[in-house]
Amino acid sequence: MFFNNHFSVLLVVLPLMAAPICVILRSSKASWLVALISNLVIVLLSLSLLSHVINGNVVRYELGGWAAPTGIEYYIDGINAILISVVSIISLATLVYSKQSIRKEIAQPRHYLFYAGWLLCLTGLLGILITGDAFNVFVFLEISSLSMYMLIALGRERRQALVAAFRYLILGSIGASFILLGIGFLYAATGTLNMSDIAERLPLVNGSRTVIVGFSFITIGLLIKTAMFPVFSWLPNAYQFAPSAVSSFLAGTATKVSLYIFLRFFYHVFGTDYSFGNLLLGNILLPLAVVGFFVMSVVAVFQTDIRRVLAYSSIAQIGYIFAAISMATEQGLTAGIIHIINHAFIKTALFISVGCILYRYGTANINQLGGIMKSMPWTCAAFIIAGLSLIGVPLTAGFVSKWYLISAAIDSGWWLIAAMILMSSLMAIIYIGRIVEVFCFKNSEAEGVAKVKEAPFSMLLPLWFLIIVSVYTGINGDVVVDLAKFSATQLLDNLPGLNNPVGNPL
Amino acid sequence: MVEWLAFYNDWAVIVIMMAGFYIMIARYNLVKKIIGLSIFQTGIFYFYVGLGKVDNGTAPIFLEPKVIDESAANVASGIAEQTILYSNPLPHVLILTAIVVGVATMALGLALIVRIYEKYGSIEEDDIQAIDSQFICQLDDKK
Numbered sequence: 001m002f003f004n005n006h007f008s009v010l011l012v013v014l015p016l017m018a019a020p021i022c023v024i025l026r027s028s029k030a031s032w033l034v035a036l037i038s039n040l041v042i043v044l045l046s047l048s049l050l051s052h053v054i055n056g057n058v059v060r061y062e063l064g065g066w067a068a069p070t071g072i073e074y075y076i077d078g079i080n081a082i083l084i085s086v087v088s089i090i091s092l093a094t095l096v097y098s099k100q101s102i103r104k105e106i107a108q109p110r111h112y113l114f115y116a117g118w119l120l121c122l123t124g125l126l127g128i129l130i131t132g133d134a135f136n137v138f139v140f141l142e143i144s145s146l147s148m149y150m151l152i153a154l155g156r157e158r159r160q161a162l163v164a165a166f167r168y169l170i171l172g173s174i175g176a177s178f179i180l181l182g183i184g185f186l187y188a189a190t191g192t193l194n195m196s197d198i199a200e201r202l203p204l205v206n207g208s209r210t211v212i213v214g215f216s217f218i219t220i221g222l223l224i225k226t227a228m229f230p231v232f233s234w235l236p237n238a239y240q241f242a243p244s245a246v247s248s249f250l251a252g253t254a255t256k257v258s259l260y261i262f263l264r265f266f267y268h269v270f271g272t273d274y275s276f277g278n279l280l281l282g283n284i285l286l287p288l289a290v291v292g293f294f295v296m297s298v299v300a301v302f303q304t305d306i307r308r309v310l311a312y313s314s315i316a317q318i319g320y321i322f323a324a325i326s327m328a329t330e331q332g333l334t335a336g337i338i339h340i341i342n343h344a345f346i347k348t349a350l351f352i353s354v355g356c357i358l359y360r361y362g363t364a365n366i367n368q369l370g371g372i373m374k375s376m377p378w379t380c381a382a383f384i385i386a387g388l389s390l391i392g393v394p395l396t397a398g399f400v401s402k403w404y405l406i407s408a409a410i411d412s413g414w415w416l417i418a419a420m421i422l423m424s425s426l427m428a429i430i431y432i433g434r435i436v437e438v439f440c441f442k443n444s445e446a447e448g449v450a451k452v453k454e455a456p457f458s459m460l461l462p463l464w465f466l467i468i469v470s471v472y473t474g475i476n477g478d479v480v481v482d483l484a485k486f487s488a489t490q491l492l493d494n495l496p497g498l499n500n501p502v503g504n505p506l
Numbered sequence: 507m508v509e510w511l512a513f514y515n516d517w518a519v520i521v522i523m524m525a526g527f528y529i530m531i532a533r534y535n536l537v538k539k540i541i542g543l544s545i546f547q548t549g550i551f552y553f554y555v556g557l558g559k560v561d562n563g564t565a566p567i568f569l570e571p572k573v574i575d576e577s578a579a580n581v582a583s584g585i586a587e588q589t590i591l592y593s594n595p596l597p598h599v600l601i602l603t604a605i606v607v608g609v610a611t612m613a614l615g616l617a618l619i620v621r622i623y624e625k626y627g628s629i630e631e632d633d634i635q636a637i638d639s640q641f642i643c644q645l646d647d648k649k
Contacts, residue, residue, distance in 0.1 A: 142607045159625045166618045
């Protein structure tokens with residue numbers, strides 16, 4: 001595939017430039033087109049980047065031609081190339097979906113602001129993924145978070161959406177401030193902000209208390225941002241009350257990108273031996289992760305709003321991912337990355353199908369949706385397939401990730417945790433099965449549920465695209481598994497530092 | 507005691523940050539929460555500013571070095587010129603960015619509070635929760 005080093009910077013510049021164009025155009029349709037076209041180009045660029053990086057290259061782009069420790073550097077290896085592609089594809093799919101769905105949720109004159117906010121959020125997410133500079137991570141994190149708060153506040157149930165956005169703002173800012181403070185401590189200890197450079201200099205100040213304090217602050221900040229078990233309280237309300245397009249986008253990307261920062265910092269910058277060997281990060285994360293996925297699966301069973309069920313299930317899935325990556329083995333890391341990718345597609349598909357139901361029925365309350373399978377067969381079928389994937393039924397993407405997750409746990413000798421993962425998958429059968437039962441087997445006439453048309457084609461298209469992707473990766477699991485294995489080994493090996501660049505600087 | 511006092515700027519950072527953090531946890535008024543967040547972030551800005559300060563250092567502006575010793579040997583080895591001590595400008599520049607981000611966060615938070623006040627008629631978290639739970643009860647009654 002055609003590749004140029006400048007593609008990496010275009011990934012950030014393009015949406016950043018498209019956002020003000022949307023504001024200037026002020027028309028709903030034109031700004032949607034601008035967003036769609038720029039997003040399409042980003043998908044192509046990211047795929048070209050992925051095909052380049054997957055051959056073992058590392059892209060290092062010096063911004064403005066300033067060499068790395070002085071200037072800001074974009075650094076792309078396996079893990080971020082994969083996630084850049086995932087995020088841009090999900091953003092494209094949800095953007096196609098958003099055109100119809102926001103008609104009933106946001107007033108027509110404000111649509112252009114919605115798309116501008118969307119593009120800024122995409123800029124932030126791609127920027128986090130692409131940058132090799134620790135302070136830049138903070139700046140892009142805040143760009144994506146601020147636009148995300150704004151997008152959530154546009155929600156359909158306006159009142160609760162505002163409060164949900166406000167709570168997310170307070171907690172998200174605390175998380176980001178902790179990360180900022182941690183980066184400050186790292187700078188104080190090493191005198192540099194470039195991630196590869198920090199990674200090279202940290203062994204020289206090994207054991208210094210400054211580094212440990214920075215490490216702790218970054219850990220706590222990232223736990224808040226990823227909505228890890230004890231500090232997840234912003235997530236359920238944000239997912240429930242945001243406009244349906246935004247919750248699909250948020251569910252697929254925001255927490256995954258924070259998980260990427262986690263992988264980058266603790267495997268690359270601090271180094272696996274330091275974070276999991278010296279500081280025993282695994283011992284803290286693993287119990288939290290296990291309690292998290294177990295308790296949150298139970299909580300999900302008792303929710304009446306489908307979006308809330310999915311939100312709690314998201315927190316449980318983040319628990320799985322943390323359990324996998326806190327094993328600090330190659331299998332564990334591979335399983336974590338596989339689950340990050342698969343869960344991003346599955347959860348987005350689930351939220352889109354709930355959005356389709358919301359579009360026709362105006363409610364996602366499970367008690368008012370009896371027998372809607374008859375009215376909306378395509379949407380419900382998609383929900384069922386994605387739900388099976390969430391449970392981890394064979395032939396779906398979820399099965400591949402659960403398989404690797406459990407075999408990684410067994411390889412590490414953690415039988416109990418493998419058993420817990422299986423048990424909480426049974427919970428997933430309950431909370432998804434409960435919804436599917438209502439959709440298919442309740443009598444709609446007896447319940448007084450109106451008969452409606454199937455969701456519009458432009459909403460079903462991205463939904464089925466995501467479903468086909470997740471079924472394909474379930475049947476032909478090697479695609480995702482190979483990518484994940486490649487990036488896991490790259491993260492665990494000693495990555496090329498500044499003084500021995502293996503990449504090809506411009 | 508004296509060594510502890512030598513880190514007076516770090517103590518200030520801790521006090522400011524924790525004061526802000528406490529306000530965010532203990533106060534239910536949304537505006538006060540934003541004020542707390544702002545104080546909390548100011549503590550972090552102060553930490554960065556303290557990080558870049560060098561004792562007796564001047565502002566990092568390029569000055570012509572003064573020649574204080576003109577003996578040939580010292581000129582050759584480069585110690586003839588008086589060294590000028592600068593503060594490290596990098597943390598200060600970084601924190602300018604973070605201040606801008608903090609201002610944007612505060613503006614967005616206050617804008618949200620204005621809208622919340624329009625919808626709920628209150629900016630006390632207790633009242634908002636009460637109104638929301640009342641709303642949910644009404645929904646349940648309808649069914």
